[in-house]
């Protein structure tokens with residue numbers, strides 16, 4: 001292993017400390033406790049694990065957590081009704097609706113119903129537009145966490161060629177926007193990209209968000225590249241146990257990259273820490289209090 005390991009778990013713990021410090025400050029000086037509402041429709045076990053993790057960390061940071069677990073047959077009308085109530089609730093500063101939603105619910109309608117000021121996922125078209133036009137906004141948590149790590153471990157970002165593999169609204173597109181804002185030269189690749197290997201070979205920064213286990217090969221990489229692995233793939237080991245792996249073939253990449261995030265313990269923990277940070281930021285903006293330093297990108 002020659003690459004530096006980017007310890008997302010430790011980085012996230014530090015960020016959560018900053019969040020907790022500011023929460024304590026808000027309570028002490030303004031009598032305000034930031035509150036995050038998390039809405040989960042259905043009983044997908046993986047989603048339940050993530051949601052529980054978000055709740056625990058929200059409470060540990062000293063914030064209020066409001067949890068809504070709705071049955072899988074919940075109608076879109078009922079879900080929109082709940083969001084309307086949360087939008088109007090002054091104790092709720094952040095709203096997260098766990099995705100994906102089941103097929104009978106239109107995701108776009110649900111996202112658009114969230115008050116952009118409380119949209120801590122940064123998925124609302126108003127916030128997407130603000131990011132694209134360089135205005136103040138709430139930045140999607142996963143790319144926000146990736147950027148924080150890149151700023152720390154990726155050297156001077158200006159002028160670097162970043163290749164983002166994946167074009168989702170949740171990660172790929174906002175990641176490209178953020179890297180552009182950092183003055184990177186950004187290429188967005190995807191499943192239809194021709195000769196991905198030689199494209200990746202020209203990248204100083206690689207962000208892999210394709211959702212395919214071990215997809216990016218170490219031999220594709222340019223020597224000294226910084227690699228951010230967004231993939232969270234649970235693979236069967238053939239002995240009734242599963243293992244979490246990324247979109248990058250870590251074992252071959254680690255000898256060629258300059259710095260690389262592991263899975264688990266990389267982007268995942270940072271995503272949740274950024275969600276907490278966004279909740280504090282949203283709270284401060286809603287109450288027109290001074291914005292905390294170090295909780296935004």
Ligand SMILES: Nc1nc(=O)c2c([nH]1)NC[C@@H]1CN(c3ccc(C(=O)N[C@@H](CCC(=O)O)C(=O)O)cc3)C=[N+]21
Nearest residue numbers: 050096097098099100121232264265266268269271272
């Ligand atoms: N509205 C919405 N916002 C989200 O941010 C959102 C979502 N829906 N739906 C599902 C995905 C997934 N996601 C993860 C967050 C943390 C870890 C995480 O902490 N992973 C640990 C491992 C966890 C494990 O062992 O399973 C790690 O990578 O080290 C993973 C995945 C947020 N998501």
Ligand SMILES: [Mg+2]
Nearest residue numbers: 101102103105
């Ligand atoms: Mg759907």
